[in-house]
Amino acid sequence: MDRLLAADENRRAAVARFEALRADQKRISKQIPKASPDTRPALLSQAKELADQVKVAEAAVGEAEAELRAAQLAVPNIVQPGVPEGGEDGFVVLREVGDRPDIAEPKDHLELGEALGAIDVERGAKVSGSRFYYLTGIGALLELGLLQLALSHAVEHGFTPVIPPVLVKPESMEGTGFLGAHATEVYRLEADDLYLVGTSEVPLAAYHAGEIIDVSSPLRYAGWSSCFRREAGSYGKDVRGILRVHQFDKVEMFSFCKPEEAADEHLRLLAMEEEMLAKVEVPYRVIDVAAGDLGSSASRKLDCEAWIPSQGRYRELTSTSNCTTFQARRLGIRYRDADGRPQHVATLNGTLATTRWLVAILENHQQPDGSVRVPKALQPYVGGREVLTPQG
């Protein structure tokens, strides 16, 4: 905090000094063309001297601004009152929804998926390495169906569907807060100085970067993209199947709104996630993520975790964050308030479907013979089939 205040003070002083000098310089320069031959040399030398001083003052402003920026970037978002204290295990369960299936000896999603000819991790590893996979046949159809269902759901709720770029510039990555703690999670293309996004939240947030937008009603986007994550710190974790992979697809909701509307918008996104979970008929619980597990940009984060029978526990399927003005400040996204003054907007994001959902869908709808029931909402996307049966 002290560093911030000092940097801000320092910048103000530097700017004031620069502007005063610059004004003087302009005034004198303007006199030169009209000056008589005998006063001209004196003015010229005076102007020259001022020009040097201006240059020094300008450099000082640049340094002060860089320091202020650095100080600002170091500060994480402010946690909202009411958010549980603690770290990864400090979450509070808000509610549990749906009945867990009663399965004697549940098969895991990979066993089910392989039997259905839906998932092929061996060839994924052969071609690209560990944590890569192929979705084939019914697996590919389920994936596309799920995402299509999610996108339609978003469109019905007034969201604009978007297929964004998945390679972005450093400033876009930085503006969304992903070059801080997440830096090692991000794929970087050295030769082109571009980053592969780990979520379409990045290009969606940066979409309005540097703009003054109209949020008299919230701007809502639903991005469909592939997502790329290095999973650098996760050796040995979730190595089986497609629970944790380097590349997956996702439909992500993103809202720009007035800060005072952000809390309501957050609940709206959560409600939409729960509606999607209901459509795929998967039991889940909603948790309020604890302060220590929020990351740098969220002020509150609500996750929906699906029941995973083979693991006997809940795993994250969706996550919705209220980033308040954190991202908007970095990206320069503003709106005009009632007085017409530019103010930073609030940004929020939330998951509507991901490849990981297939895990929960396959496992929760499995039947003793290894077949898998298809939730009604997804049936149109798999040729109307109600049950998927193992091949051969």
Add this chain to the structure above:
RNA sequence: GGAGGCUUCGCCUAGUCUGGUCUAUGGCGCCGCACUGCUAAUGCGGUUGGGGUCUUAAAGCCCCUCCCGGGUUCGAAUCCCGGAGCCUCCGCCA
């Protein structure tokens, strides 16, 4: 990958060769007023934006802003260097 052209205040556009009078021209759109009176025309006026300062408020004042970043100069939309984006043409190609 190669060659050329372009980028100006919401949109279009003048200005760049020949640096200061650019406090950036004109049109469209938009806002206000007048007039006519009927989903319009015409006339007049206003209209780049951002930051700061001051004020009850308005006005005013200062800085920045002609794609971005450097440079030359007392002074840059204008000259020089670098970069980005867009558009043509050539090459290459899943």
